[in-house]
Every structure is written in structure tokens, then in C-alpha cells.
Amino acid sequence: MSGADHYEVLNVERSASAAEIRSAYRKMALKVHPDQGGNAALFRLVQEAWSTLSDPAKRAAYDRSLDGHTPRPEPRQPAPEPPRQPEPEHQWTWSTDQPWSSTPPGPDQVRSDGAGPVLIYPTFGQWRIPGLVALGVYAVLVGIVLVSTRYDNFMAYVLSVATAAMVVVVLPPHWSRRVPLRGLFKLLGVLMGLGYLVTLLPFVHIGMSGADRALVIALVAGLFVVRFVTGRWSKYYELDRVIDRQAAFEFNLWGTPGEPLVNDTLAAPISPYDALLQRRTANLLDPVLTALPGAKLVNGAQLEAMVVDHLLLNGHRAALIVSLVGPGGTYSLDAYGGLQLDGQPLQSPSPALEAAVESWRRRLRQVDVRGFLIIHPDAGGTVRTQDRADAKVTCLSAQSAARELHAWLQPEGSKVYRTVLYDILHRAPYGLT
Template sequence: MITRVDDVDYYELLGVRRDAGQAEVRSAFRALAKVLHPDAGGTAGTFRLLKTAYETLSDPVRRAEYDRGGSTPAVPAPRPSARPRGAAARPRPRTRHDPAFVPPRCTVPPASLPWWHLTRHQAVIGPSGGPGHAPGVAAVLGALLLAAPLLAVGSMSPVVLLGWLALVAAAALTALRLGRAYLRAARARAAALAEFGDRAEFGVPDTEPVAERLTAELIARYPGRLPGAKVFHGLSRPGSVFADVDHAILCGHRLVLVESKLWLPGHYELDDDGALWRNGHPFRGGQTSLAETVATFAEMLPGVEVRGALLVYPSSDAELTVDETPAGGVHPLLAEGFVRTMGGWLAGGCGVMDPHTLRVLRDRVSREAAAV
């Protein structure tokens, strides 16, 4: 049996123009779905009609057919059950996680990663606010140039001589200040080395949840090997003593906060408001506050680029996909996407360890994780 809806204009139902693009159709559907979904107080019939309108107008072929005929293309109605009377009903599909299933490990070949060659280099210990080498070299060259006229001091007029002496004094003062800056930077590097040494991991990962264990292994095998990379397990937000962030990776002035989820197979995405969607429906089976956490850490660490990685694993042996489009600084990712995308981004800031940022994050390792 075929069902058609002839008395409803799908464009009016979604509140979009007839020339609206797919992005506008999608945005309109999501906004309405939040209030018309049965879990939000709507009716199943209304939401089914809304979903049919969205599926029609978001598909170019079905939309063209709808525009030609003014009604939806054929939509099969639910088939009646063919189960004989008295026969045992088939078990309904399980909607909870399968505790016996463990997602396979990520097997990205390291040689295929554009940033992998960086793992052979050493990190630079110390604050990034040092004077660098260029000012010192310029000061030395300037001093030599100013000293050259010493050969002609006897032939200088008093005015020229006074001007030249003033320049020599200014160059000497600049060299003295640079020397003090270099000394402070050297002391800071020595202090950082004494405080942190070669330690690259802080806190202890919670290995009982499958997703967190897989992510800890993933970090250790890939981005955790970048020079200067520091890994944190169980970070707490300001005012909290709980592990609000499963894992975090710091490379120079780039920080990734990682949240691990073991969810049912399907297609997941985040909308512009940071709300979760699964298979085109609002996802009620899980939640994330990673966007708020990213904003909190970005405010706490000015000058540090902060991103969130929502790492999703399937809870059973079926396909799970994500839309990697970020929202609120959060990137929904699978294991391979995390290795390639976040690893490459972190590689752009690796090689330097900033003691101040490291110190702030170390102090945010939660008591539970630090006490293990």
C-alpha cells in the first residue's frame, strides 16, 4: 500500500522558501524537531510527517518529483506482520549497549600520517616568551658597528663625539637587558626541567569503561608521541573535584579535550547549538557538555587554542559514522579521524613546552585520578 499526503505543503510545514537550499531545509527541520519530537511533547504522527517532508525536500530527486506533482513521492506504508497467529514473537532489537562487544583498535599505519616524522625530534623546555636569538645577534652586530668609529675618534667634532658616545651607551644598555632576559629564560628552563623533568603523563586513565580505555591506548600510540606532548587523564573544571574531562593533550599552545562515548551504531552529528543528533533525530541516549568545557578552559588559559574531540565508538558490531563538522569548538570523530585530524592539528604546536600552561593543567587533574 502507498501513502500520499496531498493536503500538506512541505515547504509551508518546514517554513522555508521553495528555493531554499539543503542547509536551510536541514536547519528548519532541526529547529522544528526539537519541539515536535514525541520526547519533547509532540505527537508521533506530526513528527513522522515532519520527517517525511524533510527527507523529501533534502533529496534532490524526490524534491524534483514533489515539485512536479505537488505531492510526496511514493512512501511505503508499514507492512502488516506476517507472523502466524499463535507463533512466538521475534525478539525486539536490543537498544542498550552490548557489554560483551569491544570495538576494534585503530590500526592507522604511522607512516601514513603527515606529522609522524616529527615524533623523532626533541621538545624544547621553557617558556615561549624568551627573547630568542635574533635580538641578541642584532645587539652584537650593532655594538660592532658602533665601535668601528673608534679609529677616527681624534678627528671627530665634539658634537659628533657626544652623539656617538650616546649611541654606544644605548647599545650597551640594550645588550645588558638582553643578557638579563637570556639569564631569566635559562633559569626558567632549568626550573621547568627540575619541576616536570621528562614526565609526559599526568593522572591515571579510568580503564574500566571500554571507550576511555581505547582512547587512552589511542593517545599513547599516536599523538602522545609528539615532541613536547603532555597527556592528562581526568581533568576537572574550575570549582569541580570530579573528572569532567576524560583525557587532554597539550602541545605548546594547543590543547585538545577528549570525551569518549560508547554509543549505538548509526550516524551522529552536532547541530549549530551543540545538540546531538542520531540518524536525523534528536539523540536522547547520551549527552555531552564538552562545548561548555572547551569554553571554560579557553577562558582559563588565554593565548591557548582549545578544541574538543567527541570520540565515538560503536557498542555493537554494526556501522557507526559521524559528521565531523565541528560545533562550539567540538569535533565529532571516530578513532581514525581523531588520529589524523587532531594529531595533525597538535603537530602544528608541538616541540615547545610552556611551563605555565602545563602547571595550570597539572593542578586541574582531579583528586580521584591523581590519587590512584
């Protein structure tokens, strides 16, 4: 029996009818199909669950195995909890209280039964509560000013509107975008903040009491402090929208082999031969994604104008991958990063890959970045590799590439750091900091 409960995989009860199982399978298969950017490992679990539960004889035998060979309960009756089975190595599983097809674990929540890999969802919402509290306090301060103002002339009304506009300045950007005439209100709020700041200068004497002066200081300081806090809240809110917890769990593939990740004029055109080679290498990497459900493959990863064929990310390790086709023999890298075949220099993309490794290391300072040059043998050839331990780039034969990449990435477990993934996908291609 598979390590994952087939009923949990399809998110149905054990008493579900054949029609309910069929409907759940269709919905789940469409959701996690690799062609739709889904997870290949999860798609295999869905296929295995359908193969078993769609056949009445197989389903009956499966139910008996869950119950320890006890009779199956009558339909629509509560089924006993199936016993936990040890998971095979590298097999992802959810705990029994929440099937994997439902909402992923909450912030910083870890789900594991101690045998399979662990998948962690770092939270982006940690600034929401401080932002709401700071915004609420600032709104109260502005309200105190508005209530205590004497409205005995037209200028008092103008200044009150400008003071109220200071709240628009400190709103989180994803809220302020919905405010009509927000540009005008922000300008008024900033000018009013500067006006309050002027009243605090030593040479300005307007006869403010100590309480009034403290209130003005709080308004001016809050304009900067609250805006910073709500700005951080809004930034991470945008991160959640672009790479939410659901997407970080379900998707392990971005970009298309043979195409640039960002469709702009910076990326050089890719020849049909190189596109075919990149698709061949991407297929070779599929077993790594299957074994490490938290691993993410970015095809055509781009750092400004610098493009690499593939970036394979798992936790705080990133493998930059390019490939070539060569004759059989022993491949190695010399002290200058040049590729050699049986001791003779060979033209290759390895120097450019080494430069890419340096650039990505400067970009992702908290990530261990290494380069891997995968060599596909031509017809009838056998590729062997020799590498230096201190090299930035490692040569791999196509036959052993998946195994060796998995061995290098596996110590990270199966962790998803969405801030790193967001940087790779949405900031690095444009050189944003």
C-alpha cells in the first residue's frame, strides 16, 4: 500500500460513491497536473489513488488493508481512522487531520510524521498586526487634532482637511490605491507634515502648550514611523499575492525550457538546438523534483541580462545548470574554469556559468549557489567526470546528474523560502534590489 491514504489524496470520505470519487479525481488531476505547473509527485499520488479506488475489487481489498482485514463498514457510516503507515524515503505526506488538497499549513507551520521530508511555509504577514495598530494609533492622534481645532474661519477648515490627509500618507499602499484623488491628498498630507515640523523649530514661537507640542511631535514622527511599518506590511502583502502559500506548495516549475523567463529585449534569442537541449535537461531534472517536493525549478532564470538555462532551488541551496552535448571521454575543469576533454581544452559555456555563479552569490547572499555543467553524451559515447573540490562549477554526466543534484540539495530537507523564490522570479530579472 502507498504511504499516502488514497481517500485523503482525493479528499473524499471512505464512504464516497463511485461518482463522487470520479468527480474528485478529475478536479484534483486538473489541479496538480505537471503540464499545468503542478507537482509531479502529487500527480502520481492522484493517479495511484484513482487506479485503486475506481476498481471495485481493488477498492475492497484496499479498504480491508486499511482496516487490518476487518469487514468494511456499511456505506455512509463513519469509517475507522486508517492506521498510519511508515513513509518511504523522500515521500511527502500530510498529517491525517488535513489532506494535502486543502489549504496549506499556516505561517511557519511544519507538517511531518518524522519519516518524510518537511515542508515549511515562511510567513509574509508578520507586519500586518503592527501596521494595523500603528495606523489606528495615528488615526486617533489625527482625530484628537481635528476635534480640538476651533473652526472659526475658512483657513481652519483647509488645515483640518490637510491634517486628515496625513492619514492617507501613512496608509499601506495596497489600501491607498483605492482612495480617490490619492495623489492630491498625499501632497496635502506631506505639506501639512512639513508645516507641523516648522512649528517645532526653535526660532518659531506660536505659543503652544506642552501637550500641544507633544501632539505635534507625535504627528510628525508618526508620519515617518507609521509609513515605514505600513509600507513593510504592504510589501509582504504583495509577496503573498504573487507567491502565496498555496502556489509555493503546488507549483515546482516556472518558465519554459528554451524560452527566456522574462520576455524582454535583454535576453538573447535561443537557437532551436539550444531550446531542444534545454528541454532534454529539464526532463532529466524531473526525478529531483519528484524526490524533493519543496524543490523549485526555474527555467531561463535571469539576473538582469545574464541568463542561465535552469536554476534548481531547494531551501537555501541553488544549483545553476547549463548543459552541452559532447563525445565520450573524461571531462574536467582546469584551474581557470575552462572545460577539458581527456586533458585537451574544449570550448564550453563553463566560464560564463562561473561568472553567473559569482553574480547570483552576490545577489542571494543567504543562499549557497553552485554551478553544474551537465554533459549529454552523443551517440554511443560514455561520459566520465573529474572535479576539483573547490571549484565553483561541477561537471556531471547526464546519467548521474539527477542523483548527484539530489544528493547536494537533499540536506536542506524540503523547505520553501518564499522571499528567495520571489527574488529569483520577480526582482532579479529586472535588477531590482
